Amino acid sequence: MSDLATDELIDLQKSADQEFAGLTGLDGDEHRARWEQWRAAAERVQAAVTEHAKSAGLNRFEVERAVKKAARHPEEGAGAQKSPRGL
Numbered sequence: 001m002s003d004l005a006t007d008e009l010i011d012l013q014k015s016a017d018q019e020f021a022g023l024t025g026l027d028g029d030e031h032r033a034r035w036e037q038w039r040a041a042a043e044r045v046q047a048a049v050t051e052h053a054k055s056a057g058l059n060r061f062e063v064e065r066a067v068k069k070a071a072r073h074p075e076e077g078a079g080a081q082k083s084p085r086g087l
Helices: 009-020 028-056 059-072 074-077
Strands: none
Touching: 009 028, 009 059, 028 059, 059 074
């Protein structure tokens, strides 16, 4: 996890991503209802990212990018280490 992304933000993003994945194969009223759930979850993520960036004096875009990366590609942050010379 980077310094930009908090566990809470990552969990919110994972939840929104799960809601979006649930849209696959649905149609009609089922799709519409699930889409509304995803939209609400996505709005919560966006609001939380904006508030975190504002309160911490961070670049909102960088926070959102770090959150999405940590939520969607956790393996990249878990074991990846740079060499001592940054190579």
